[in-house]
Amino acid sequence: MAVSVGSRGDITDASQTTKNHGQILIWLDDTAEEEDEVKEVFLSLFDNVFIFTNPDACLDLIESMDIKTPCLSILTSGKYGQMLVRDRLQPLIQIKYIYIFCFDTVKHGRWAQTCDKVRCVFSEINKIVQCMQFDMQDTFEQQQQELEEQQQQQQQDDQPSLPESPKLKPYRRERFTDDYNIFDYLAVNLLFQSSDDGIEDFTDYCETHQNNNESDHAEMPQLYFNPDQTIQEWYRSDLVFLDINSNDLMKLWKLRWFIRHFHKQLIVEQEKINKDQTKFTTYHGQYLTADEFDAMKHRIGQTIIITESLFTYTNRQTTLNSIHTIDENKHKVVFEINIDSTIRETIPYGRIRDEETVLWFGGRYQLFRIEYIDEPDPYWLICLNLCPTLDSNSSIQTLYDYYLKELIELNNIYHAFGRILIYKGAYIQAETWLQSSNHYQELAELALRQNHYEQAKYYLEHLPEDCDETNLLRVYFYLLTMSNDYSKIRLILLKILSQATDKLLRARVNIVFGFINLIHTQQIDQAFEYFTVGNEVLRTLLPSIHPDLARSFLGIGYTYFSQHNIIEAKKNFQIAFNIQKQSLIYNHPDLAKTRNGLAHCSSSDKQTIKHALNESEYALNILLDTYQSEDHPEILATRDDIEQLRKGKELFLRQTLFDYI
Numbered sequence: 279m280a281v282s283v284g285s286r287g288d289i290t291d292a293s294q295t296t297k298n299h300g301q302i303l304i305w306l307d308d309t310a311e312e313e314d315e316v317k318e319v320f321l322s323l324f325d326n327v328f329i330f331t332n333p334d335a336c337l338d339l340i341e342s343m344d345i346k347t348p349c350l351s352i353l354t355s356g357k358y359g360q361m362l363v364r365d366r367l368q369p370l371i372q373i374k375y376i377y378i379f380c381f382d383t384v385k386h387g388r389w390a391q392t393c394d395k396v397r398c399v400f401s402e403i404n405k406i407v408q409c410m411q412f413d414m415q416d417t418f419e420q421q422q423q424e425l426e427e428q429q430q431q432q433q434q435d436d437q438p439s440l441p442e443s444p445k446l447k448p449y450r451r452e453r454f455t456d457d458y459n460i461f462d463y464l465a466v467n468l469l470f471q472s473s474d475d476g477i478e479d480f481t482d483y484c485e486t487h488q489n490n491n492e493s494d495h496a497e498m499p500q501l502y503f504n505p506d507q508t509i510q511e512w513y514r515s516d517l518v519f520l521d522i523n524s525n526d527l528m529k530l531w532k533l534r535w536f537i538r539h540f541h542k543q544l545i546v547e548q549e550k551i552n553k554d555q556t557k558f559t560t561y562h563g564q565y566l567t568a569d570e571f572d573a574m575k576h577r578i579g580q581t582i583i584i585t586e587s588l589f590t591y592t593n594r595q596t597t598l599n600s601i602h603t604i605d606e607n608k609h610k611v612v613f614e615i616n617i618d619s620t621i622r623e624t625i626p627y628g629r630i631r632d633e634e635t636v637l638w639f640g641g642r643y644q645l646f647r648i649e650y651i652d653e654p655d656p657y658w659l660i661c662l663n664l665c666p667t668l669d670s671n672s673s674i675q676t677l678y679d680y681y682l683k684e685l686i687e688l689n690n691i692y693h694a695f696g697r698i699l700i701y702k703g704a705y706i707q708a709e710t711w712l713q714s715s716n717h718y719q720e721l722a723e724l725a726l727r728q729n730h731y732e733q734a735k736y737y738l739e740h741l742p743e744d745c746d747e748t749n750l751l752r753v754y755f756y757l758l759t760m761s762n763d764y765s766k767i768r769l770i771l772l773k774i775l776s777q778a779t780d781k782l783l784r785a786r787v788n789i790v791f792g793f794i795n796l797i798h799t800q801q802i803d804q805a806f807e808y809f810t811v812g813n814e815v816l817r818t819l820l821p822s823i824h825p826d827l828a829r830s831f832l833g834i835g836y837t838y839f840s841q842h843n844i845i846e847a848k849k850n851f852q853i854a855f856n857i858q859k860q861s862l863i864y865n866h867p868d869l870a871k872t873r874n875g876l877a878h879c880s881s882s883d884k885q886t887i888k889h890a891l892n893e894s895e896y897a898l899n900i901l902l903d904t905y906q907s908e909d910h911p912e913i914l915a916t917r918d919d920i921e922q923l924r925k926g927k928e929l930f931l932r933q934t935l936f937d938y939i
Contacts, residue, residue: 300325301417303410306336306354306362307379319407323414324351333358337366340373348374351410356380356399360389368393369892371920375413377406394576397568412568412607452525454570455583458863460678461702462524462585462640463668464685465695469534472691476535480519483532487518505539509547513630515589524585524640527695527711544638547628551635552619559616560590560635561597563657565608574660577645581665587639589630590615596633598657610657615643615664623666642667677821677861693717700724701825703866703904716740722751727867729910731759746778753790757798764798782819786826788812792833797933802840809833825868828857835875840931844882851875867904870897874916881922881929891923 303324310329320327330336340350350373354362359378367373378399380386390396398409480503503512503519519536522529530537551558566574574582590613591597597612615637617627625638643662651659668678681701685694692714699708705724712720718737725734734755741748749770756767774787792808795801813830820827835850855872862869873893880890898916905913919929 301349301351301414303327303351303353304330304336304340306330306333306352306358308355308357313403316403316407320353320410323407323410333362337362340367340370343372345372348372351375351377351413353377353379353406356382356386359396360386363393363396364389365888368395369888369895371895371898374417375410377409379403379406391576391578394572397572409568415607416568453523453584453586454573455525455585456577456580456864459524459583459640459642460668460674460681460861461698461863462583464678464681465527465530465698466524466537466640467682468685468691468694469530469537470541471686472534474534474691476531476533479532480535484519503536503539505543509540509543509628509636510630513636515636520587522587522639524583527699527707531691531695541626541638544626544628544636548626551627551629556620557616557618558592559614560592560637561594562588562590562613562615562637563597563601564611564613565601565603565605566611567608571609571611571658574645575648578648579646581642581644581669582662584641584643585639588613588615588637588641590635590637592633592635598655611660612651612657614659614661616662617664621664621666623668624664625667637664640667642669671860673821673823673860677823680821680824690715693720696720702863703868705904706906719748719751722748722755726751726754726758728905729907731755746774746780746783749774750783750786750790757790757794764794767794781815785812785815785819785830788815789830789833792837796833796837796840797931800840802837806834806837809837823857823861825858825861828854828861828868828872831857832872832875836931839875839878844879848876848879851879865900865903867900870900870904870912870916873897873900874919877919877923878929878931881927884926887923887926887928890929891920894919894923 301324303320303326305320305327308331311331317327317329328339330339340352343350348371350370352363352367352373352375354376356378357380359376359380363376363378367376373395376393376396378386378390378396379401380399381401383399383401387399390399397413398406400406400409503517519533522533522537524530591600594612594614601610617624625641627635627637629635642665644665645660645662647659647661649659649661651657668674685697688694688697692711696708696711696717697720699705699711700720700723705728709721709724712724718740722734722737722741725731725737734751738748738752738755741751743749753767753770756770760767771787771791775784778784778787788808789812792805792812795805795808809830813827813834816824816827816830831850831854835847835854838844838847838850851872855869855876858866858869858872874897877890877893877897880886880893894916898913898920901910901913901916902908907913915932922929
């Protein structure tokens with residue numbers, strides 16, 4: 279049975295509501311119809327509320343909604359949540375938030391931790407309402423921001439140019455990330471080794487901040503840093519140049535002069551502390567957004583990266599007193615940080631005053647407990663152990679050393695930072711660095727990846743005709759823009775194979791031949807041979823978790839898939855996925871390609887088609903975040919896959935894999 283209890287706009291058609299971007303609450307509980315007062319509260323938060331006591335009817339409504347933007351919130355009892363959330367509700371793209379209302383929060387909290395859409399598990403309805411209020415406020419702010427961006431876009435005049443540069447994606451500052459900081463670690467170490475002084479950029483940064491500040495300049499904090507002073511003499515937590523984030527490469531570059539001196543001073547202070555004490559605990563207090571706190575809950579037992587520097591106190595109560603600003607829409611937390619000086623290769627830290635310690639940005643921590651402290655002024659205690667900055671896994675260290683050598687040999691910091699952003703899958707930001715010194719080869723590659731073929735053509739015209747790596751890029755361009763004539767492509771590839779002495783380049787040529795035979799000429803046996811040869815060479819030349827190696831396994835996987843050998847196809851896709859999980863950040867577009875491969879395998883069995891849909895939707899979110907264009911062919915193909923999967927249909931080999939690079 280379903281009951282619509284009305285809305286602020288008297289909306290009763292769920293499909294129409296979603297088209298208007300309204301927020302809908304669906305409440306599934308045996309006793310939901312009896313809670314009249316609670317219904318009124320929900321109606322003040324949502325555009326419409328639907329109440330169900332029958333789980334099948336509830337699922338029918340949700341799955342019938344053909345929407346592209348998540349706008350559904352689900353409130354369910356623990357019984358129905360345990361039955362439906364993980365396998366039926368969690369994979370659905372139309373669902374944004376899930377709330378669990380139950381008496382046994384410990385029991386249902388265990389399975390809920392594995393579902394990232396579950397916002398909370400509470401036995402008190404007031405706490406659930408509070409969580410909903412936070413989420414709806416965040417949703418409203420996001421919609422307002424999107425509306426403002428659309429209005430700004432409409433006001434801009436079109437100024438055509440060749441090539442047309444894509445709009446730079448706004449920098450998204452993340453304070454807490456998953457345990458994968460190899461690229462940020464590379465960037466900071468390149469700054470340490472750079473011969474560029476940077477004091478003028480530092481001065482300009484401070485002066486710009488001062489000029490943009492509306493307060494009286496006489497009351498501004500000290501803006502300049504003297505490296506001859508001790509850290510105790512100059513350090514103040516409100517200094518503008520301390521607002522550093524380890525994944526903001528632009529700010530790292532502007533503040534490179536200060537960062538080098540700051541790091542040296544902290545190393546000295548760290549040695550002083552370690553002489554006096556082996557282990558100590560320090561505390562840092564702040565507010566977390568609902569999303570940040572929710573992510574913390576799902577990372578218990580894992581390691582995280584805190585991208586900012588932390589000003590800490592050795593006394594917990596002092597830490598609580600230092601949190602002056604009250605933000606009712608966020609979670610008040612205290613980080614309890616345990617430091618063991620016998621653990622080497624951590625971020626540096628230094629004592630500012632007797633009870634105050636500052637920790638360098640980009641630290642890696644193990645999160646082992648989150649505890650609610652129920653006091654008159656309640657807060658959450660998040661317990662961390664400081665870990666080595668880089669994962670001690672030998673494969674990670676080998677990949678880091680490989681990348682560092684490759685970047686140093688470029689002998690150009692702009693070029694190197696552009697490469698790092700390519701490694702991260704941040705293609706639009708990478709172009710900003712590479713365009714500054716006209717690195718046309720990488721720019722052509724980025725244009726091809728983003729479906730900007732006119733740009734790619736422009737860049738390729740500025741590259742020499744006798745360079746094998748450049749000619750391989752031209753092959754990619756012809757593959758992605760030509761329909762049937764492959765004779766020219768074959769001649770270029772054969773010429774590279776006959777002339778190139780670089781074994782790595784020859785292996786990549788074999789991979790391209792594999793895709794041509796698999797996708798375009800359907801010569802499956804030859805495709806398998808080319809992929810295998812390329813894969814074997816790459817395994818001897820590259821670190822065991824290098825992303826290029828994963829791409830070769832992807833080709834082998836699709837070859838098996840074309841032969842309907844689902845077991846071997848899935849095996850190779852999984853190998854690629856395992857490599858990428860160790861070498862790429864969680865939202866890298868290459869992971870989307872592999873997830874799409876796994877989705878193809880899962881679609882062959884009716885019992886796993888829901889899993890296939892989940893993989894494809896995950897892939898789509900990554901691709902949308904990367905390319906920010908609905909017209910990218912890989913996004914269009916993934917949407918087609920999702921449409922087929924929602925109809926319960928099996929997926930077949932695509933006519934193009936879009937990315938041969």
